[in-house]
Amino acid sequence: MTTSSEVFAPSAAGAAGRRDPSLPFLIGGLVLLAVSIGLLFTGSAADPVRPFLGYLVGLTFWTSILVGMLFLVMIWWMFDSGWSVIIRRQMEFFLVGFVVIAVAFLPLVFLAISGSDVVAWTWIDETREKPGTFGMVAEDTLFLAKAAYLNVPFFTARYILIFAAWIGLAFLLRQWSFRMDETGDHKYVLWSRRLSAVGLFVAALVTTMAAMDWFMTLNYHWFSTMYGIWFFSASMRAALAATVLILFWQAGRKEGLRGLIQPTHFYFMGCLLLAFTVFWAYISFSQYFLIYSANIPEVTFWYNIREKSVDGSLNAWWWVSMALIFLHFLVPFLFLLFHKNKFGKPLIFIAVWILFFHIIDIYWNILPQKLSAEGLLGYTERGFVPHLTDLTAFLAVGALVIWAFLRSASKHRPIPIRDPRISESLNLHE
Amino acid sequence: MKKIHGMLALFDTAPAIYQAANTVREAGYKQWDVFTPFPVHGLDGAMGLKRSRVPLFTLVGGFVGFWTGMFIAWYMGAFDYPLIVGGMPYFSPVFPFPVAYEMTILFAAFGTLGGMFFFNRLPMHHHPVFNYEKFRRLTDDQFAVVIEAGDALFNEEETRRFLEELEPLEVVAVYEDEEAVSA
Numbered sequence: 001m002t003t004s005s006e007v008f009a010p011s012a013a014g015a016a017g018r019r020d021p022s023l024p025f026l027i028g029g030l031v032l033l034a035v036s037i038g039l040l041f042t043g044s045a046a047d048p049v050r051p052f053l054g055y056l057v058g059l060t061f062w063t064s065i066l067v068g069m070l071f072l073v074m075i076w077w078m079f080d081s082g083w084s085v086i087i088r089r090q091m092e093f094f095l096v097g098f099v100v101i102a103v104a105f106l107p108l109v110f111l112a113i114s115g116s117d118v119v120a121w122t123w124i125d126e127t128r129e130k131p132g133t134f135g136m137v138a139e140d141t142l143f144l145a146k147a148a149y150l151n152v153p154f155f156t157a158r159y160i161l162i163f164a165a166w167i168g169l170a171f172l173l174r175q176w177s178f179r180m181d182e183t184g185d186h187k188y189v190l191w192s193r194r195l196s197a198v199g200l201f202v203a204a205l206v207t208t209m210a211a212m213d214w215f216m217t218l219n220y221h222w223f224s225t226m227y228g229i230w231f232f233s234a235s236m237r238a239a240l241a242a243t244v245l246i247l248f249w250q251a252g253r254k255e256g257l258r259g260l261i262q263p264t265h266f267y268f269m270g271c272l273l274l275a276f277t278v279f280w281a282y283i284s285f286s287q288y289f290l291i292y293s294a295n296i297p298e299v300t301f302w303y304n305i306r307e308k309s310v311d312g313s314l315n316a317w318w319w320v321s322m323a324l325i326f327l328h329f330l331v332p333f334l335f336l337l338f339h340k341n342k343f344g345k346p347l348i349f350i351a352v353w354i355l356f357f358h359i360i361d362i363y364w365n366i367l368p369q370k371l372s373a374e375g376l377l378g379y380t381e382r383g384f385v386p387h388l389t390d391l392t393a394f395l396a397v398g399a400l401v402i403w404a405f406l407r408s409a410s411k412h413r414p415i416p417i418r419d420p421r422i423s424e425s426l427n428l429h430e
Numbered sequence: 431m432k433k434i435h436g437m438l439a440l441f442d443t444a445p446a447i448y449q450a451a452n453t454v455r456e457a458g459y460k461q462w463d464v465f466t467p468f469p470v471h472g473l474d475g476a477m478g479l480k481r482s483r484v485p486l487f488t489l490v491g492g493f494v495g496f497w498t499g500m501f502i503a504w505y506m507g508a509f510d511y512p513l514i515v516g517g518m519p520y521f522s523p524v525f526p527f528p529v530a531y532e533m534t535i536l537f538a539a540f541g542t543l544g545g546m547f548f549f550n551r552l553p554m555h556h557h558p559v560f561n562y563e564k565f566r567r568l569t570d571d572q573f574a575v576v577i578e579a580g581d582a583l584f585n586e587e588e589t590r591r592f593l594e595e596l597e598p599l600e601v602v603a604v605y606e607d608e609e610a611v612s613a
Contacts, residue, residue: 285527292524295517337489339481429471 022406029399036393037107040118046371047382049120051389053366055108056120056214058393060362061238062401063101064231067207068239069094070166071232073173074196074203082424083268086260086415090246091239092177093409095170097401102163104397109159113152120369123150123220142221150220158209165206169199174408177416184418207232215365222302226287230365233280238358240273241351246405248348256414263343264428270342273354277336281329305368305381316384320364328357359394432605435558436462436578437589439598440567444470447573450596451476454575457592461581465559465568484545491541492534499530558606576604 036055043050069091076084111119122128123146126138137143143150172195176188208228216227224230247265250256291299306317335341335350363384370379416422441447444466451464455478464477503526507513512520546552559565559576568574577589586603593601 289524289527293516337485339485 020407020410022403022410025399025403025406029396029403032392032396032399033104036389036396039389039392040107040111042389043118048117050382050387052108052111052118052120053218054387054389054391055393057359057362057366057390058395059101059104059108059397060214060366061359061394062097062397063210064235064238064358064362065242066095066097066101066170066239066401067166067203067210067232068235068237069243070098070170070203071200071207071236072239072243074169074200077173077192077196078200080193080421082421083265083428085419085421085425086257087243087247087265087269087425089177089412089414089416090250090257090409091243092174093412094242094246094401094405095174096404096408098163098167098170100397100400100404102167104400105159105163109156113156115152120218121155121220123217124152124155146220150217155213158213162206162210162213165202169195169203173199177419178412180418181413181416186420189420204228204232207235218366219302219369222299224287224291224299224302226283226290230280230283230287233276233283234358234361236276237273237280237354240269240276241354241358244269244273244347244351245355250414256409260415260426262428264430265425266344266347267339267342267430268428270336270347270350273350274333274336274342277329277332277354281333284324284329305370306364309381310379315381317364317368317381320360320384324357324361324364328354328361363390432608434579434586435561435604435606436576436584437586437593438559438562438574438576438602438604439593439596440564440600440602441573441575441596441598444573446598447575448473448476450575450598453596454577457583459577459581459583461578461584463576463578465574465576467569467571467573470573482549484542484549487541487545487548488538489541491544492538494541495533495535495537496530498537499533500526502526502533503529556607558604561607562602562604572599 036058040051040055043052072084073088073091073095075081076088108119112121112124115125117125119125122130123137123143126136126143128137129135130137130140130143148154173192176192180186180188208231211228211231215231216222216224244266247257247261247269251258251261288303291303305315306321307314308318309315332350332354335346341347341350367382367384369382371382415426419425439450441450447464447466448470451473454462455476464473466473500523504521507515507526508520514520518525559568559574562568562574564572575593577584577593583589590601590603
């Protein structure tokens, strides 16, 4: 390792003394977050938990982007990737957002601890109606078998563990990378690589835990071993698409990456986006395929309510399911196959497209639940109807994450100038 | 009389062949090629090469494979010998999907291989440039650009003069094999 990287001193380094453009995001985000928390208690009598789910959808969208970025940063460290070094720095800026997510998640945890009626995780209150059939949760064999895991103290402990792992990994990887800018000491490369080797396993574990805790146990009867990796694959797509948008924004800024980023960087991001589009489809299909083949009512109901009403007619979720297959997979897949679509405007278009359908995918995973017990008259399932909380929570968490990102990006150099592989990244060639 | 294949200019370094390729392209020649012992970054751009059309074959292969897989499952399970298995319908796009998916990959690979053979005009057991006495150096440490006689701008004298202006090590006419001419 040499210090030849000192040769590269971008004119855009440092950003002292400029007006802070992130302030409106902070104020707007805090106001909207307060509104969203207030809206949590406005659910109808028939469906008191609907705003809670909307809040969860908004929160999950931004969480998934951060989770995907954390994995990508660690994967790039693991593989000692050279081309991605200047992209990694943008993700390091963004990773500070985990703190925002942890704080925005707190109201949900407090509500769960208080056993409030507006919490959508039915298992937190043993006096609630159990899903699907008559009776209380406390009398449910399926709950009693899982009660060692599904209880509020352990749930709270897992919330702390999940965010401690995410924030801890993000904090160390950020600090070491920023410190290398100042000292040029390449020991941080070795530290980061060692941490990533362990961190990938830790992150895989807590991300699976998060997916199970927050989405899968919305109906604790259902279980799927693919679920953690579904969340991972969806997160990777969201993170890549969001990073593409960040890169285009940075490419236009003098204090950002203007003149530093090559078309090949975008091409490689497009290739990864294509790969994870296929991976998401592979995982989502595999989950469906296994449940379809086994054909066990304990698990098939999860897909049934996403296709049909109790009388057998197709419900709105069926159309959402089809949209996910054809618009979330097939269209981006065919689009990204073409070389010219991995640059410029076409890439921006498909990144926005993927992020939009990523929200739909989260919707589709979180919202459909049976609203009433299954009786002689059947059940009703929650429809595909937007709620105000979906929007406010999405905007609130988004504004706060972007605020944190902008602040971080204004404090540090836009590229890791003393990374030993910086010249590989700046002179990238297809 | 031997038939001329083209005019070859020999170079010593990768930057020299890169510059030569730029100049030949700018001079308007269409039928010409560059021989290097290893890939030279950016040479495709200097030569003005367009992207390969092999991916089209891959795409067509993939489509054919997908529908072949689906057709096999439908023909066997729902048409030729309908049989109820595991309470599933005779045909559904769900359960044959892994089959169709594997067939997509297999046929896409066939398409890629076929397209590669087609555009590279393979199999090609011999090439007139092999007749160049220093051809072995082109697989070791030297570089050459060959302007073929079939090019519209090709003129034995003028092309020789044009290539000499590039200051190569030497400019040599490369001839077709005699058997190839008589055949």
